[in-house]
Amino acid sequence: MDRLTAMQTFVRVVESGSFSAVARETRSTQSGVSKQVAALERELGAQLLSRTTRSLALTEAGERYFAQARRLVAEIAEAEATLLQGEQQLSGWLRVAASVGYGRLKLMPLIKSFLAAHPQVKIDLRLNDGFIDLVEAGIDVAVRIGELADSSLVARRIGTTQRVLLASRQYLNTLPQGLELPRVPQDLLAHNCIVYSELTTQNAWTFTAGPGANEPEGTQVTIRAQGNLQTNSSEVIRTSVLSGMGIGYSPTWLFEEEIASGELQVLLPDWPAPPLPIQLVCPPQRRSSVKVQAFALHVSSGL
Numbered sequence: 001m002d003r004l005t006a007m008q009t010f011v012r013v014v015e016s017g018s019f020s021a022v023a024r025e026t027r028s029t030q031s032g033v034s035k036q037v038a039a040l041e042r043e044l045g046a047q048l049l050s051r052t053t054r055s056l057a058l059t060e061a062g063e064r065y066f067a068q069a070r071r072l073v074a075e076i077a078e079a080e081a082t083l084l085q086g087e088q089q090l091s092g093w094l095r096v097a098a099s100v101g102y103g104r105l106k107l108m109p110l111i112k113s114f115l116a117a118h119p120q121v122k123i124d125l126r127l128n129d130g131f132i133d134l135v136e137a138g139i140d141v142a143v144r145i146g147e148l149a150d151s152s153l154v155a156r157r158i159g160t161t162q163r164v165l166l167a168s169r170q171y172l173n174t175l176p177q178g179l180e181l182p183r184v185p186q187d188l189l190a191h192n193c194i195v196y197s198e199l200t201t202q203n204a205w206t207f208t209a210g211p212g213a214n215e216p217e218g219t220q221v222t223i224r225a226q227g228n229l230q231t232n233s234s235e236v237i238r239t240s241v242l243s244g245m246g247i248g249y250s251p252t253w254l255f256e257e258e259i260a261s262g263e264l265q266v267l268l269p270d271w272p273a274p275p276l277p278i279q280l281v282c283p284p285q286r287r288s289s290v291k292v293q294a295f296a297l298h299v300s301s302g303l
Contacts, residue, residue, distance in 0.1 A: 170244030
């Protein structure tokens with residue numbers, strides 16, 4: 001059995017969802033494709049696919065193997081393309097990961113222009129606010145905001161993002177009697193704060209005294225924000241702040257239009273939050289990929 005051919009066949013069967021589709025692609029027969037996958041399963045000593053007359057599904061072992069096999073097949077295809085076409089001819093799949101909000105608002109315009117510049121490239125964009133193991137998920141490159149906990153990843157800093165305290169006019173206009181607009185960080189303890197739980201700092205909100213603050217410039221104050229809602233979704237943060245449910249502590253890019261229009265008010269302007277780094281990260285084995293390098297250059301120059 002040709003292990004590489006069988007692996008390539010298995011990956012295409014999963015991606016296309018059928019043996020017949022791969023048979024048409026390879027000008028083979030459905031039974032021939034099925035035999036290749038069965039031979040691979042025997043070689044590995046594990047069932048990769050659960051087959052019925054109408055559908056295919058990955059087994060638990062198949063899911064783990066598919067993530068690694070797809071990455072290896074993509075790397076081999078890219079190496080062959082580089083050899084045959086030259087390094088400037090980018091083609092094939094590029095798997096990109098980012099948080100939901102950043103992917104939707106900031107990354108998508110850059111992806112659009114990148115695809116226009118490289119028509120032979122196809123992007124598989126994975127948006128998730130939770131932690132993703134890049135190697136296990138077969139991701140080529142990801143955008144991550146904040147300090148990195150995993151030092152095994154290759155990181156390239158491409159910018160920073162500023163966080164601000166925000167509240168809607170609706171929230172501010174309906175404050176209970178006796179509750180005033182926050183003027184110092186400690187005042188937030190009396191307000192309903194909406195907490196984004198995916199940050200490593202959780203509900204610890206840090207501020208630095210600016211020139212107009214009531215403390216010496218540079219003084220840092222950290223408070224433990226409290227409220228009736230916390231979430232791991234940037235989209236839920238956005239919706240809840242806009243609907244007047246409480247005060248958010250978010251990157252400016254998540255609310256650019258609403259800040260500019262005055263729909264949202266920036267609170268504690270004399271107490272700015274420390275900026276967070278924006279980083280492109282990739283597994284060490286993808287560092288030399290020409291597609292990853294081209295994508296990194298495009299994104300960093302477009303921010």
